[in-house]
Amino acid sequence: MASAPFRIPPQPPLAFTHTPTTTLLTLTQETIALSNNNLNKTLLTNPTHATFQTTILPLIHNENTTVNTALLAALYKYVSPPPSLREASITCSQLFREHWREIEARREVFEVFRAVYEKEKKGEEELDEEEGWFIESGYKGLLRSGAAVQEGGKRGRLEVVRKRIAEICAQCCRNIREDKGGVWCSSEELEGVPADVILRFKMRDEGGENEGRFWVSFKAADYMSCMEYAVREETRKRLWSARMEMCGANVGLMKELVVLRAEHAALLGFESHADYKTQEKMLSAKAATAFLDQLQEEITPYCELEMNEMKKFKRNYLLSRNCNPSQLDDRNSSPVRETQLSEYFPLDEVIRGLLRTFETLFRLVFEEIKEEGRQALMTKQGQSIDAATWHDSIVMFAVWNEEAMGGEFLGYLYLDLLQRDGKKDHPCKISISAGYEKPDGTKHYPSTLLLTSFPAPTFGKPTFLRQRNVKTIFHELGHSIHDLVGQTRFASSSGTAVTQDFVEIPSKMLENWCWDPSILHSLSKHYSCLSPEYKSAWKAGNPEAVQPPEKAPLEQLEKFAKTRNMRWGSRTRGLLATAKFDLLIHRAKNIEDAEKMDLGEIYQRVRREVMGLYEVDGDNWGAEHARSEHLFQGYDAGHYSYVVAEVYAYDLFETKFEGNLMNGEEGRRYRKMILERARNGLEARMLEEYLGRKPDGGAISRAMKK
Numbered sequence: 001m002a003s004a005p006f007r008i009p010p011q012p013p014l015a016f017t018h019t020p021t022t023t024l025l026t027l028t029q030e031t032i033a034l035s036n037n038n039l040n041k042t043l044l045t046n047p048t049h050a051t052f053q054t055t056i057l058p059l060i061h062n063e064n065t066t067v068n069t070a071l072l073a074a075l076y077k078y079v080s081p082p083p084s085l086r087e088a089s090i091t092c093s094q095l096f097r098e099h100w101r102e103i104e105a106r107r108e109v110f111e112v113f114r115a116v117y118e119k120e121k122k123g124e125e126e127l128d129e130e131e132g133w134f135i136e137s138g139y140k141g142l143l144r145s146g147a148a149v150q151e152g153g154k155r156g157r158l159e160v161v162r163k164r165i166a167e168i169c170a171q172c173c174r175n176i177r178e179d180k181g182g183v184w185c186s187s188e189e190l191e192g193v194p195a196d197v198i199l200r201f202k203m204r205d206e207g208g209e210n211e212g213r214f215w216v217s218f219k220a221a222d223y224m225s226c227m228e229y230a231v232r233e234e235t236r237k238r239l240w241s242a243r244m245e246m247c248g249a250n251v252g253l254m255k256e257l258v259v260l261r262a263e264h265a266a267l268l269g270f271e272s273h274a275d276y277k278t279q280e281k282m283l284s285a286k287a288a289t290a291f292l293d294q295l296q297e298e299i300t301p302y303c304e305l306e307m308n309e310m311k312k313f314k315r316n317y318l319l320s321r322n323c324n325p326s327q328l329d330d331r332n333s334s335p336v337r338e339t340q341l342s343e344y345f346p347l348d349e350v351i352r353g354l355l356r357t358f359e360t361l362f363r364l365v366f367e368e369i370k371e372e373g374r375q376a377l378m379t380k381q382g383q384s385i386d387a388a389t390w391h392d393s394i395v396m397f398a399v400w401n402e403e404a405m406g407g408e409f410l411g412y413l414y415l416d417l418l419q420r421d422g423k424k425d426h427p428c429k430i431s432i433s434a435g436y437e438k439p440d441g442t443k444h445y446p447s448t449l450l451l452t453s454f455p456a457p458t459f460g461k462p463t464f465l466r467q468r469n470v471k472t473i474f475h476e477l478g479h480s481i482h483d484l485v486g487q488t489r490f491a492s493s494s495g496t497a498v499t500q501d502f503v504e505i506p507s508k509m510l511e512n513w514c515w516d517p518s519i520l521h522s523l524s525k526h527y528s529c530l531s532p533e534y535k536s537a538w539k540a541g542n543p544e545a546v547q548p549p550e551k552a553p554l555e556q557l558e559k560f561a562k563t564r565n566m567r568w569g570s571r572t573r574g575l576l577a578t579a580k581f582d583l584l585i586h587r588a589k590n591i592e593d594a595e596k597m598d599l600g601e602i603y604q605r606v607r608r609e610v611m612g613l614y615e616v617d618g619d620n621w622g623a624e625h626a627r628s629e630h631l632f633q634g635y636d637a638g639h640y641s642y643v644v645a646e647v648y649a650y651d652l653f654e655t656k657f658e659g660n661l662m663n664g665e666e667g668r669r670y671r672k673m674i675l676e677r678a679r680n681g682l683e684a685r686m687l688e689e690y691l692g693r694k695p696d697g698g699a700i701s702r703a704m705k706k
């Protein structure tokens with residue numbers, strides 16, 4: 001990363017000064033009012049006179065700014081420390097959703113899109129790739145939204161169904177985010193869990209039955225630590241069973257949702273909700289189902305072998321009694337003790353190493369904006385330095401092209417990495433502001449956020465990462481890079497706004513870097529080498545030991561890399577099971593079929609068929625099938641995208657990068673041919689052009705057998 005003098009970017013960073021009502025809600029209401037005003041002016045045009053330049057482009061300019069305010073308002077529900085701002089943010093997102101729905105429902109909008117779409121088909125409009133796709137997807141999207149459905153009973157019902165679907169999704173997400181579940185455990189029950197992990201847990205010290213016990217919350221970091229380290233099988237079993245019941249309120253809501261989605265699809269003339277959702281994807285619902293079936297057939301023999309190997313380690317409750325062997329305790333399954341290796345992967349060090357990797361691969365420069373830079377940038381806008389971020393733990397970068405690539409500014413990257421009350425618990429990339437071309441032809445630069453919820457450092461130790469955490473950061477930062485390098489004119493097609501079954505491919509491809517010993521070696525630094533303070537703290541805990549080497553031992557990393565194949569099958573089957581469940585429940589042909597579905601039973605059956613595992617006590621998977629935020633946030637009938645991404649990403653990696661991971665020339669080519677292009681409906685062709693052939697659906701099963 002650059003140590004050159006701080007450069008002032010051509011666009012100031014956002015100021016995060018929002019309060020619940022006076023600014024966030026007001027900003028939302030004003031933006032929506034302005035948007036309606038702009039629409040009213042533009043839509044005065046008689047549809048027969050509508051052209052891309054005179055009618056569609058003004059609509060796009062309006063959408064660009066409205067989308068960006070909606071993104072900013074939505075940010076706070078994921079990250080805001082004050083609950084009132086999170087609530088206001090949820091309200092604002094609902095207002096924006098209603099605004100989009102109102103736009104979609106306006107007959108004049110449909111008429112101008114249809115007019116320009118038909119002119120383009122007749123060759124009367126000459127549009128470039130991004131413009132052409134905007135019109136085509138806009139027109140088909142409006143058809144999907146029911147814009148062609150005439151007023152009357154069907155129209156009224158469509159609106160009622162939509163409104164209820166939105167309410168259910170918002171409620172289910174809130175139930176997941178706000179869940180406060182957990183289990184009280186005694187220190188005996190937590191035998192094996194590292195002391196620094198237990199230190200994070202709240203302890204009950206007043207009287208009562210749980211006095212002296214520790215609260216293990218169902219938040220991923222706490223729960224997973226106990227499932228991995230707790231020696232006692234009954235502890236893990238109790239935790240697992242209790243967590244299965246988490247968000248039980250979602251079960252009934254999810255059932256109602258699946259029925260409503262089936263009705264919604266039928267009202268619009270689609271065979272199923274999955275057909276409705278996949279109309280413009282790379283794969284149709286039918287093709288996606290066939291893809292999953294084929295993959296299952298290909299990998300099952302390999303997975304059986306893997307399972308037999310893993311059954312040797314029956315000491316683990318999760319493996320011996322039920323479910324997910326990918327969560328298998330690594331002390332039992334792996335020839336390398338990964339937990340010891342994690343001391344070589346302190347969070348801050350890994351992040352910096354990772355950014356250096358991306359700099360080389362994609363020819364970028366990340367310049368951290370520290371206090372002095374923040375002061376300068378915020379003062380210029382008349383703001384205090386506190387307005388630079390929403391919490392004082394946030395790290396901020398200005399991202400540039402390297403000089404040889406032109407040296408232009410690309411946008412801002414924010415890192416919000418540590419666990420906080422009320423913050424989204426699942427790692428992800430969040431677009432804070434999309435890139436687009438302004439009416440005067442200049443560029444609006446994007447702002448993108450990497451969000452994770454790692455536990456905060458404890459006294460004497462930084463936050464350590466396991467390899468899977470490093471992989472997650474590679475993945476999510478990959479999405480941020482996609483946002484930053486996108487060379488697009490419209491906010492709605494910038495960066496990761498590509499089709500859903502394509503968007504995961506670039507990030508999945510980057511996960512392959514994390515299995516390379518030389519990459520892990522370059523990212524590693526034992527925490528005792530970070531500072532004299534850490535060295536003393538390490539020494540205090542290990543008075544007899546010799547200080548470990550600065551870098552993780554290469555031979556251990558090589559051994560670790562060999563464990564990839566060991567769990568590959570079970571991981572892929574886990575994804576397959578979720579994807580098959582998702583497609584099955586969303587391919588109901590009508591309301592009656594959907595009503596007959598027992599979602600919990602289907603979930604259990606699919607997992608058993610795909611994973612080939614033992615039954616759980618009483619067949620009770622509780623509410624797990626209704627606890628994936630993805631199902632409520634647009635990934636319904638879309639989970640298969642992760643499986644497609646796993647396969648195609650490996651194909652890209654194997655063909656272009658394996659054996660030459662830091663090949664900046666190939667990275668530049670990949671950036672240009674895949675990442676920089678706007679959403680264009682040609683994603684399958686983009687892959688084909690880059691690979692020089694069609695993607696290979698058998699790539700991953702071949703790799704497993706290597």
Ligand SMILES: [Zn+2]
Nearest residue numbers: 475479504507
């Ligand atoms: Zn992703």
